[in-house]
Amino acid sequence: MNTPIIIVEHLSKVYKSDLFETVALADISFEVKKGEFLAIMGPSGSGKSTLMHILGGLDQPSSGKYILDGKNVESLSDDDLADIRNRKIGFVFQAFNLLPRTTTLKNVMLPMTYAGIPREKREAIAQKYLEMVGLGDRLSHTTNQISGGQQQRVAIARALSLDPAIILADEPTGNIASAQAEEIMEIFKDINEKGHTIIMITHEPDIASHAKRIITMKDGKIVNDVQNNKEIRYQHKH
Amino acid sequence: MELSEIISESFSSLTLNKLRTGLAMLGIVIGIGSVIALISLGQATQASISSRIESLGSNLLTVNPGSSNQGAVRGASGSRTTLTLEDASAILVAPEITSVKTVSPEFSRRIQIVTGSKNTNTQVVGSSPSYSEVHKLEIATGNFVTQSDVEGMSKVAVLGPQVVTDLFGEGADPLGQTIRISGKTFTVVGVTVSKGGSGFGNLDDIVYVPISTAQKQLFGVNYLSSIALEAKTADLMTTAQNEVGYFLLARHKLSDPAEADFSIFSQQDILNTASATTSTFTTLLSGVAAISLLVGGIGIMNIMLVTVTERIREIGLRKALGAKKKTIIAQFLTEAIILTFIGGIIGIILGILTSYVISKLTGSLFVVSPGSVILAFAVSVVIGIVFGWYPAKKASDLQPIEALRYE
Numbered sequence: 001m002n003t004p005i006i007i008v009e010h011l012s013k014v015y016k017s018d019l020f021e022t023v024a025l026a027d028i029s030f031e032v033k034k035g036e037f038l039a040i041m042g043p044s045g046s047g048k049s050t051l052m053h054i055l056g057g058l059d060q061p062s063s064g065k066y067i068l069d070g071k072n073v074e075s076l077s078d079d080d081l082a083d084i085r086n087r088k089i090g091f092v093f094q095a096f097n098l099l100p101r102t103t104t105l106k107n108v109m110l111p112m113t114y115a116g117i118p119r120e121k122r123e124a125i126a127q128k129y130l131e132m133v134g135l136g137d138r139l140s141h142t143t144n145q146i147s148g149g150q151q152q153r154v155a156i157a158r159a160l161s162l163d164p165a166i167i168l169a170d171e172p173t174g175n176i177a178s179a180q181a182e183e184i185m186e187i188f189k190d191i192n193e194k195g196h197t198i199i200m201i202t203h204e205p206d207i208a209s210h211a212k213r214i215i216t217m218k219d220g221k222i223v224n225d226v227q228n229n230k231e232i233r234y235q236h237k238h
Numbered sequence: 239m240e241l242s243e244i245i246s247e248s249f250s251s252l253t254l255n256k257l258r259t260g261l262a263m264l265g266i267v268i269g270i271g272s273v274i275a276l277i278s279l280g281q282a283t284q285a286s287i288s289s290r291i292e293s294l295g296s297n298l299l300t301v302n303p304g305s306s307n308q309g310a311v312r313g314a315s316g317s318r319t320t321l322t323l324e325d326a327s328a329i330l331v332a333p334e335i336t337s338v339k340t341v342s343p344e345f346s347r348r349i350q351i352v353t354g355s356k357n358t359n360t361q362v363v364g365s366s367p368s369y370s371e372v373h374k375l376e377i378a379t380g381n382f383v384t385q386s387d388v389e390g391m392s393k394v395a396v397l398g399p400q401v402v403t404d405l406f407g408e409g410a411d412p413l414g415q416t417i418r419i420s421g422k423t424f425t426v427v428g429v430t431v432s433k434g435g436s437g438f439g440n441l442d443d444i445v446y447v448p449i450s451t452a453q454k455q456l457f458g459v460n461y462l463s464s465i466a467l468e469a470k471t472a473d474l475m476t477t478a479q480n481e482v483g484y485f486l487l488a489r490h491k492l493s494d495p496a497e498a499d500f501s502i503f504s505q506q507d508i509l510n511t512a513s514a515t516t517s518t519f520t521t522l523l524s525g526v527a528a529i530s531l532l533v534g535g536i537g538i539m540n541i542m543l544v545t546v547t548e549r550i551r552e553i554g555l556r557k558a559l560g561a562k563k564k565t566i567i568a569q570f571l572t573e574a575i576i577l578t579f580i581g582g583i584i585g586i587i588l589g590i591l592t593s594y595v596i597s598k599l600t601g602s603l604f605v606v607s608p609g610s611v612i613l614a615f616a617v618s619v620v621i622g623i624v625f626g627w628y629p630a631k632k633a634s635d636l637q638p639i640e641a642l643r644y645e
Binding site: 053056057058059060078079082083085086087091093097099100101102106110111113114115116158162 | 642
């Protein structure tokens with residue numbers, strides 16, 4: 001449990017246009033151990049999304065080192081990076097990002113298609129995870145026939161489908177009603193207990209309070225990094 | 239990812255947005271369909287002109303006598319009297335002439351024909367039975383000049399429909415009736431089927447009599463005004479022209495082709511002249527077809543560009559979930575191929591159907607050239623694939639996050 005799965009050293013990201021340089025990340029260093037549930041907080045523009053995109057292999061840093069599960073991401077080819085996104089990371093986006101007018105089952109199967117898992121097996125796995133997130137009766141519903149909360153649960157099932165080490169969630173509750181948001185957080189805690197590392201971005205303290213560790217960012221820098229005990233208190237309230 | 243997976247993924251993508259897929263396909267259908275229909279129309283026109291010329295007789299060669307030169311005075315072409323019936327029979331039997339199928343010796347001259355109170359000035363053609371074969375002449379009633387008519391120098395006549403109308407009235411049955419040509423009485427034994435045409439070269443305004451009767455009894459000559467030849471195949475036209483030319487030179491004891499007392503025209507010469515005049519028309523139609531292909535192509539291009547641009551976010555998502563660059567490109571390429579292929583086939587069917595309907599409505603020939611089908615199909619497929627592939631390639635080169643955030 002104590003091996004770091006993510007090591008970030010002196011990571012910077014600078015966006016250059018003709019006239020301006022925008023520093024999104026300024027020399028960030030931190031580690032994430034296996035099995036952690038980490039929330040990254042901060043106001044908009046603090047660089048938390050940029051950090052998350054780099055951690056997820058969706059974007060490249062301008063400088064610095066990022067070691068994911070022992071591999072230096074910088075040295076990886078585009079195709080290797082695609083494999084890492086496919087196998088090691090599960091994404092949950094604020095806007096769900098499901099294929100429109102496509103069944104929940106097919107959506108969950110998509111990453112497995114790219115992993116080359118045979119069709120029958122894909123279907124069984126997809127069904128298993130959809131049942132896990134409580135959508136066992138919505139397998140043949142298309143994504144536009146279900147609510148926002150349900151869509152996000154499909155996205156979580158999709159993220160889990162290849163049993164990745166890390167789940168990256170970018171404002172996972174940002175687009176859904178608060179009652180459903182709590183359900184989503186319960187699922188995340190469940191997943192975390194099963195051993196998945198979770199890194200979640202949020203600007204809502206309520207949501208962040210579910211995490212075991214909270215990093216706060218501002219102006220591209222980490223300004224606070226604390227273990228969170230409130231979470232236990234929160235559970236007591238139930 | 240296996241090919242079958244990519245194909246099924248492409249199919250489900252295409253069925254996802256039926257309107258978009260339908261519009262993209264419509265561009266291809268119209269592009270291909272209109273080109274095929276237009277080119278067919280052009281070729282049908284050309285073919286109908288050619289077929290009219292060919293109705294004069296197929297693979298036809300005509301030997302005409304040359305001009306008679308007396309010293310420095312050059313006579314009219316055809317005025318020589320050196321072409322004889324013997325020349326014609328010699329051509330038919332000569333072992334060195336292998337490319338000629340039928341020989342038709344002919345003597346024709348315009349003359350006055352009388353029946354009862356009516357008379358007309360028309361072309362009288364002295365012919366042998368082979369005439370109807372060489373000139374593709376069909377008999378409506380009765381029969382054509384027979385071999386025994388020629389041998390017996392019979393006074394029989396076969397009339398063109400125009401002559402029947404002029405002498406006996408529209409739709410009359412002249413069989414068994416008599417006409418007078420140059421004071422001699424001829425019995426009408428047949429009427430030919432109309433070949434159309436009008437004016438001086440009217441093929442229906444002709445009276446056919448046996449060649450022997452024409453030479454000896456009507457005009458008192460022993461030469462021919464022409465010998466018509468039918469080559470065995472279209473490819474043998476030039477061979478036939480050469481074989482007959484050298485054979486007649488030798489027969490007329492001439493060594494220099496420049497001194498030839500005859501000339502040989504091939505029907506090909508007439509066809510060439512005709513196709514030269516119709517080529518202007520064809521160029522015009524090809525131009526219109528090229529423009530529709532261009533417009534169709536631009537339509538395909540637009541739809542493809544819009545389709546892929548609209549899906550850049552989807553490409554970003556697929557990349558985020560682990561799709562490799564080549565998988566993305568393979569999927570979009572497959573989609574473009576499926577789209578252009580199905581659209582192409584519908585377009586071909588529609589184009590052929592359109593030209594069929596046009597041919598039925600206008601009574602023209604129904605021609606579909608494989609060349610135009612292949613051209614239209616190839617151009618649309620290439621445009622569809624290039625403009626489906628190119629933006630997909632660009633999108634797949636983006637960082638996944640840029641594609642995901644694309645507005």
